[in-house]
Amino acid sequence: MLKPLFNLIYPKICYACGDAIQGKREHICISCVANLSFLKMQDFKNNPIQQLFLGRVHFEKATAFAKFENNGRLQNLLHALKYKGVKEVGTTLGELAALDIGTTRFFDDIDILLPVPIHDKKRKKRGYNQSQYIAEGIRNITELPIDSTSIRKEVHTKSQTRKQRYERFENATKTFTLLDKDKLRDHHILLIDDVITTGSTLEACASALLKIRNVRLSLLTIAATY
Ligand SMILES: [Zn+2]
Incomplete structure (x- = not known):
């Protein structure tokens, strides 16, 4: 009963265009959903991300x-x-992505969703890992489980020799540590991230996960610059 009045005083805002949202929709107005640049990458084994x-x-x-524009x-x-x-x-974007991509049976052989971790310092500052919420949106549609505890992102501050520092610079800030190998063994894991740019963080995360026996990996990001 009171909700319409509440919405009149505090209108729901679309975070894409800034306009007030009418009706039941949350966070993104219907016009902005319709005007997102859907990538529709139907060939999951050969596309710009695979390349x-x-x-x-x-x-x-x-x-x-x-x-991403x-x-x-x-x-x-x-x-x-x-x-x-x-x-x-993030949840709303995850739901939209899962509804769009799910029409292609993309999720059919996936066992578990794994949001790419951010390191503790960043998570404490932000209060959460944004990819966790994207994964929750995907779970709402696909009913796949989420694993947020088996891998952690570390930041190494240990001193290194000059040679190591030179060779390992790129990986030094992007080290992922496996905390639970057994849980993910024999699984097809879908890595979830918000945006893909150089792919170096995803590469580091994937490399760590591929050390687990009989693991297969796939990748879904909300945004890409292609
Ligand atoms: Zn809008």
Whole structure:
């Protein structure tokens, strides 16, 4: 009874365009959903994301939901998710992505969703891992379980020799540690991340997971620049 009045005083805002949202929809208005640049990468084994990882790490399937454009709707949504504390935007984006990609049977042979961890310092500052909320949105649609505890991102501050520092610079800040190998053994894991750029963090995370016996990996990100 009181909800319409509440919405009149405090209208729900679309985090993509800033307009008030009418009706039941949350976080993204219907017009902004319709105007996202859907990537529709139907060929999951040969697309720009797969090509980015060629010779680096093997993903069974890889896809991204929508194109990241500067000053675009998706950039505004990801900004709200990562820097304004609106974690529910991640859940909404995860649901939209799962509904769109799910029509292709992408999820059929996936066993578990794994949000790419961010390191503790960052998580404490932000209060949460944004990819966890994206994964929860995907779970709402696919009913696949989420694993958020088997792998951790470390930041190494130990002093290194000059040679090591030179050779390992790229990986030094992107080290992932497996905490539970047994849980993921024999699983097809879907890595979940918000945006893909160089792929170096995903590569480091995937490399750690591929040390587990009989693991297969796939990848889904909300945004990509392709
Ligand atoms: Zn909007």
